[in-house]
Amino acid sequence: MIKIFERRTRIAMNRVKKKKSPFIYKSYSKKPKHKWLRKRNAQEQRFKRTGVFCILIAFFFLASLVWNIFSNGYSAFTEAQINLPVEFQAELIEDDAYRKIIQNSLLELFPGIEDRKEKRELFSLISRNAPHILEKIVEEDPTVIGRKSMVWIPASSAVSIFYKQHLYEQAKRSGKISTSQVAWVTDLARTQNMRLKFNATFFKNGDSREAEQAGVLASTIGSFMTILVCIAMAFPLGVATAIYLEEFARKSWFTDFIEININNLAAVPSIIFGLLGLSIYLNIFGLPRSSSLVGGMVLALLILPVIVIATRNALQAVPPSIRYAAAALGATPTQVVFHHTLIYALPGIMTGVILSIARAFGETAPLLMIGMVAFIADVPKTFTDPATTLPVQVYLWANNPELGFVEKTAAAIMVLLTFMVLINLLAIYIRRRFEIKW
């Protein structure tokens, strides 16, 4: 009886097997016989290869961008200097005729130049800032007066570029450097009276008409002051708005309306915020033009919707069960927010805020509208002083036809990108370090 039952079961199972699996894998090789399997494998491969290809293209563009900036800009971090035998004549110093001292020592270096045009060419080997440098030396150490000593003086921008060689062709073609100047510089280099030094001027000065004296300090300080104003305005406003909308406001057509508007604002072109700042801050409130105060306030408008959205997302990521737990303990809605939800959302909020600040840091267009595009040689001291920012400085230098500014532009971009990378690293660090996993 049992045997019969077993046999029947086996037969039944076989039947089921045959019926239910019409296809049995005979081998698991990667080159299957069946056409549809080959097709499926090919599809997988194709998709993977497309992904790699896309990444390679993106990487190519990134690499060429970085290479382009670096190859143009690295030379801006050095400057050429000429070793001059300077005679600190007392009578000339009294007359403040430092320019004459320089000219004398140049003539001493290359004697026998009489032609007026040649003389002018000779004098333009040296930076126009040279008299100030001498003045400083005398101020610091008055004992040099009446003596003769060798002083390293920065060369002019054209000579500097020529000496660094990599822009030689352009320098000659643009007529910035003459044949005799080339000869002199070659001579100086041969006698080791020329050297390359780290260009501290670039980090110490503001903008200048002379390329060799132009620096990024004023625009960097301007950038940071602008960002400070921007944070001070956008952070409390944005976070408070988000908290209200997310935690307190009852859902109604009005909150929906606000939400739609905030999302739309995040997509508005930045130049429009510049126009808004121009018409409201400058024309109605009468705030000072091209100041970091107004710049920061305009950028605050720009990143406000982004901060609101980031904060709302961070608040939404806090599970409702935590809110209920706190509420069930008898915490008031405000306590729930400030003791729990906001605290747990803070890493996310900070990440969002920092990333939007990185955006504000690189913003140019709205600042042009409120006059931050001005020529700023001095470091701004207060928030109402005229100021400019790094990206605007890049824009200004990029528009300057003078050759020396090409490398300055690239170098300023490098400084800007360095700050960007630092800001983003900070955001990543905060996210990794303080993120709460639910």
Place this chain on the structure above:
Amino acid sequence: MVKNMNAEKKKTENVAECGLENIRMKTQNLSVFYNNDQALHDINLDIACNKVTALIGPSGCGKSTFMRCLNRMNDYVEGCRVTGKVRLDGFNIYKDNVDTILLRQKVGMVFQKPNPFPKSIYENVAYGPKIHHLIENKDELDALVEKTLKRVGLWDEVADRLSAPGTSLSGGQQQRLCIARAIATKPEVVLMDEPCSALDPIATARIEELIAELEQKFTIVIITHSMQQAERVSDHTAFFHMGHIIEAGDTQKIFNDPEHQKTKDYIGGKFG
């Protein structure tokens, strides 16, 4: 209409008759609506002082809604409307001028999923007493935290790492921490919404022991889907179905000799 009302009166009397002398909470004609859907229909239930009352019934029958009425957590649900009365020691908590914050201190709640705050274990327990100003100074708070953690049997396990985050504990420990957090505010009633559904049998047994201990000091209302658990831990049981209370009374009676066919079927596992 009149007949209906009479029938309800009888029902109420029936429940009241089942031997509850010390009534802590009492609902009268409690109805709850979510927008236009009625989730609870005229619930009349008494909850005895220092006893465990189990709420059983299939999913969606209104147990959780009922429980949320007891400490007004329904206020946080949008579109929720409550009619009728819920009395805590005779005082209607659905009056207009009730401070729900003070109410929730008196009626604590433990949730289905353990949800400790991502703060230290110490902070988790100390939070309630702090916001309600139940303690005067740090020493008192330390003592209260220790006492509470001892009461839930967690002290030996976490005494050396009170500053570790509450979320680093195991599931069963987390749930006991949540219970400690709820009883640290010195409530009169503790509501537990399926406290063991996310736990393994050993942790569950631990929580059940704890409930038996807590029963002496607190009035406990527990929702459970496990019939065995309801039978083990509770003194009274109420069976909910489709927003009505089908039967309520002594646990032994409900499980051994239910009056209604539906109760019998549910407990016997025929539906649910």
